[in-house]
Amino acid sequence: MNALLSHWRRHPVQALMLVLGLALATALWTGVQAINAEARASYDRAASTLAQDRLPRLVAPRITLADYVALRRAGWQVSPVIEGDWQSLRLVGIEPLTMPSEGEGSPDFLTDGVILSSEPVDDPRVRAADLPPGLALTDIGVAAGIFGQDISYLVLVSGAAPPGYSVIRPTGADLSQLTESFHLNLTAFGWLAFGVGLFIVHSAVGLAFEQRRAMFRTLRALGVSARRLAAMLLAELLIFALVAGAAGVGLGWLIAAALLPDVAATLRGLYGADVGGTLNLRAEWWLVGLAIAVLGTLVAAGQSVWRLWRMPPLAPAQPRAWARESARAMRMQALAGFGLWLAAALLLLVPGLWAGFGVLAGLLLGGALILPFALALVMRHFGGGAVAQWFWADTRQQLPGLSLALMALLLALAANIGVGTMVGSFRTTFTAWLDQRLAADLYVEAADAETSARLLDWLGDRATALPMIQTEDTLDGRPVEVVGMVDAALFRRAWPLLQAVPDAWDRLAAGEVFVNEQMGLSPGDVTGMGTVAGVYADYGNPMPQVILSMDRHRAAYPLPILRHALITDLPASAIREAFPTVAVQNQAAIREASVQVFERTFAVTGALNVLTLGVAALAIFASLLTLSALRLPQLAPVWAAGMTRGRLAGLEFLRTLALAALVWVLALPMGLALAWVLLAVVNVEAFGWRLPMRLFPGDWLRLGGLSLIAAALAAALPVRRLARVRPAELLKVFAHER
Amino acid sequence: MLTLTDIRKSYDTSEGSVTVLDGVSLSLPPGGTVALTGESGSGKSTLLHLAAGLDAPDGGSVEVAGQPMGRTDAERARMRRETVGLVFQQFNLIPSLDVAANMAFQARLAGRFDPAWQAELAGALGLSALLHRYPEQLSGGQQQRVAIGRALAGRPALILADEPTGNLDEATGDQVMALMLRLVADTGAALLMVTHSPRLAAMLDRHAHLRAGRLA
Structure with missing residues (x-):
């Protein structure tokens, strides 16, 4: 065991990478689990206290x-x-x-x-x-x-x-379903980050295995059984898993504590669900976090332990490229990736939120598997002079060793582009929709019918008051919001109708209905309240909604009208002064508040995006560090042929940047496909509305720049080492048995 | 073609500084061939590396084709690619390039690539049918022939060979050796070859023997 552990004392950076990769993977996973657990505990607390909200x-x-x-x-x-x-x-x-x-x-x-x-x-x-x-x-x-x-x-x-x-x-059942979809989103992110972190662990353990191959061979030759060696390696990994797992759970708790206020804002803003903004440290997190760290380590190190187990006592001492895979294996992997894409395409035909997440998983995993093959294919077309030809050929040769880290980068970039496009589309559509829905100048709400009547008298001809009323009922067996709407030029001009029959407003007045997108109906469909004349966008509302003409609403639901939309030049302060108990909001304030809720809603996804990209950069760093130790025999002949160490190092740096840029290019279509699935499949299943997809090339360029910076940071240390390698080190390649 | 004057080189080890070369001088005329022999650790490979500009001497001077070996990394690299062809015991081909690209690599790097000459070399070395294979798909003898082709493709003034047949069986080694000597003679290059074998050394014009860092 001492012989095994001495390796880590001599390679502290490698040990650090292993612990860091595992700790980060565990941290992101447990952080997300902690947020979910806290939110669910809040729901349970609310459900057990507020019986009146459930009846x-x-x-x-x-x-x-x-x-x-x-x-x-x-x-x-x-x-x-x-x-x-x-x-x-x-x-x-x-x-x-x-x-x-x-x-x-x-x-x-x-x-x-x-x-x-x-x-x-x-x-x-x-x-x-x-x-x-x-x-x-x-x-x-x-x-x-x-x-x-x-x-x-x-x-x-x-x-x-x-x-x-x-x-x-009550709408409690729908709320839990909706919040569940949000938590599912977070959980998916947590697993994605965990997977990316495991790439780092795989790299670090793989390198340690390669470097100790000769020692393993000696120990085997001296009579140590494969079983005992594997057991010792497992024990060593267990120590790392427990140390890194504990650090990861602590870090995860900090991440969760930092993100929870935004998550609480999200749940309140999107679904009206109340979640406390503080986090309790629960004992079960430690246990589950440590368990997942151990499990993750075993998964990431499985290949190395298996190879040790199978290693014959007289295995050759030559170090070989640790993740070398043949072109055939890469093709098979790509074939499996295309199979996953096909399965994802077929899943599009299956309704349900889980099918939507299945499509996402198939898309991402398939893309990751295809990546090395796609990169090799693209690079085959690059060439030029002797240096360019060698550069690309050598880059192709590095692919098996770098593929896991590049896959991690691809997943992080695609997730960034996909989620960014979704959020951006959401933001653009949502703000345009807000402008339409909040077309009036002021919105007033009186506490009672008497105050409302006095307010209208006082306003007189200084304002056009459009009554607004809403109640809840059931329609064809499902709970719906029922809104009464007056036929006003303002609404005719600004109401966000997505589909409508000709003369829709006249038909509304004549007894037909408008429904929101969440109802899943089309113009011409017949409901228990009337034929559908139009379908309108109603983002942010978890409930199906029906609009009746005001006259029909008044007849069906004899409730006092307390809310009015005002078209007026009067300032809000004048009404507040005259009627202190009346709530007055101006259009701009409501819009601003709504946009703020929206921005906070997606702050969490933004933070997780950045963290995942950071973990991917770390994976690249770990892989480059791994490969740099095995690179000298490949680079020494090129140096001997007349290329300086500085130029070689520069080319290595350029190679990392080129790979990051290529991965970014390939991540673009994948990220956009991801965005499409989120907008057209997952959102529709989770929320009931479909948003038009919008493109944000500026964001892609910024992300491309970020990935280049991440790659540059990841490559800096290995490249610096190469630039400073002593000629004697390179000459050993020619002098020693390899 | 190659002039080594009073070359000194020592290395720092955990037990202090070890002198490997202690005032070695050697001259090689154009077209001349010299075998460098000596015990293990006598400094043969180190002298070859210094002659190639792969490392810098602590003292003395190296001159190739009438030009002094540069002091900076970049100057030595330029000299190496333009005037020196190297053949190693371990072949040291570039694993990511096929035979044709391996042979052409240094010549193209130096701007001295001649397709007709490369084709002639490949024919002479028996590599014409193997040009699109990769090093890992070749036998040891084939790999060494590629390495010789690479060393000669740019028609360098000086060929430096470090135990070029040390990794081959005797019959294959003899074939490769004969081929190399013929092609070196054809191009008019000078050859400095490190070897343990008196038999191979006897095939060259001159013989220099290193002992404890000095020429005997």
Whole structure:
């Protein structure tokens, strides 16, 4: 064992690479797992506390205490809720005796009327509690004292709904499905980064094996059995795995803690799901993180251990190119890659989110397998003078040794281009859509019908007020949002209709409906609420939505209209001054807030993109370091023929840059294909809407520049070593037995 | 063609400085052939490497084709590609290039490539049918013939050979040796060859023997 470990003492950089590769791979994987686990724990906490959010709600223009008492006496299983905004929290007042609860908070406020809050509030009644962020919970009596006696809504605990009330079904199931798709995205990224990290481990272990080949042979010749040698190598790897795994889990926790606030913003912005922005260090992460580090090490080192196991005692002492693969093997690998692409193409015909991820996996893995063959094919067409001819021929010869690192770079670049294109397309479409949807100057919302009426009177002819109303119902068995819309020139001009029959607005007024893209319907389709006259874009909304004419909506759902879009020159401040309780938002503020949510939403993917690219650069560095030790016999004859060490080193540097550039070129179509799958398959399955794909050549160039910088950094040390190699080292190649 | 004057070279080892060459002088006229013999460690290969500009002497001077060997890496590399052809015991072909490209490599690097001469050389060396094979697909004898072809392709003034048949069996070695001597004579180049074999040494014009870093 001492003989084995002494190798690492003599090659500390190699040991560092092994630990770093494994630690980074584990860190990114556990970081993503930690974020997912924390988010899921938040969902569970919310689900166990807020039974009222998971049950159908009964709404009516006004519900009084007397209405509730009458319903209970008549045998309807309902429970009252009074809620509103309080101290920048959502304060929910429930009636604990009739409200089913799986939470643990109820007994506290039953006795002394406290308010349980997720965040500290300067109020003697408030006690801190483990609640979803932004939520406070109390007895309905306390809430009535704050908001007044009127009941906000009734929760239907069981049975049918009483007459005279609109039923709003909960959307919890859809939410979990949607957030699940987001977590699946993160998990996919985590595995991608883990795989890229394992390339580094494979390189480092492979090099260590090659360098110790002679020692292994000697030990075998001295009578050490292959079994014992393999066991010692495994024990050595286990030590590395545990050290690097522990460092990786710690690093992963730091990454998760840094990214979690953005993830929380994403989930809140995209799906309305509340997740705490702080991270708890859970014991199971350590165990799972260490286990995955050990497993990853075994996978990455499997080939080396197997070769040691199979090595005959009289194996030749000549070091040979460690990952040398024949052209035939490269062709077979490419064939397997094309097979994966074919399978991915066939999977496009299968519906479902998992099929979409299958397409992504097939596309990425297939591309990675094809890469060495494609590079060799491309390079065959390059040539020129003696140096150029040797340069490209030699580069082709390096491919087997570099292929894993180049695959890692390809995956990182394709993921960057794919996700970048998706995010960019999303951003462009989303902001254009916001401009259409937020066409009015101001948006006002009154707390009650009376205030709303007074506001409209006050506005008079200083503003055109377009009423806005929305409720929830079921349509053909699925919960939908039902919006009432007035026929106004503003909406006719700006509403983002994607498909529509001729005279769609006239048909809406005549009783037909508009539906959002999430409904999955086309113009002419017939629904329980009417024939579809138009389909509109409704990005960011997880719910299917139907638009009725305002008259139809008023007839079907007799609710007070509290929201209005205003076309006016009045400043928001004038309305706020006259009506302090009315919420006034101007178009620009809403747009800005929405864009901010959007930007934070994709901050996580951006961060993971950069980290993955960094890991890929490290993989290239590890491979170059590995190869540089085996390169001298290949370079010495060229030096002897009259090329200086400096020029050789320059060419080695150029080779790394050329390979990075070629990989970038090949990553472009793959990244765009990835973006297409994300936009046209995964997004449609996960969210229900399809975004038009837009191209961002500026981003590609920036990424190309980044990959060149990464390659340059990775090549710097091995190239510097070559430039400074002493002639005596090169002469050994001619003098010694090889 | 080659003039070595008072060449000195020592190496630093863990046990201190070891003198390998201690004032060696040797002159080789155009077309002349010299066999350099000596015990293992006597400095034969080191002298050859210094003559080729692969390394720099600590003292003394090297002159090839009337030009002093340069002091910088770049100057020595230029001299090497333009005036010297090297043949090693281990062949040392470039593994990524086929036979034709290997033979032409140094000549093209020096801007002295002549396709007609390369074809003639390949024919004389019996390599015409092997031009598109790679080194790993050739036998030892074939590889050494390619190495000789590479050394001669640029018609250099000086050929330096380090045990060129040391890795071949006797019959093949003799064939390769005869071929090399004939082609060297055809091109008018001078030849300095390191060998252990008195039999091979006897085939050359002169014989120089190194002992403990000095010419005996």
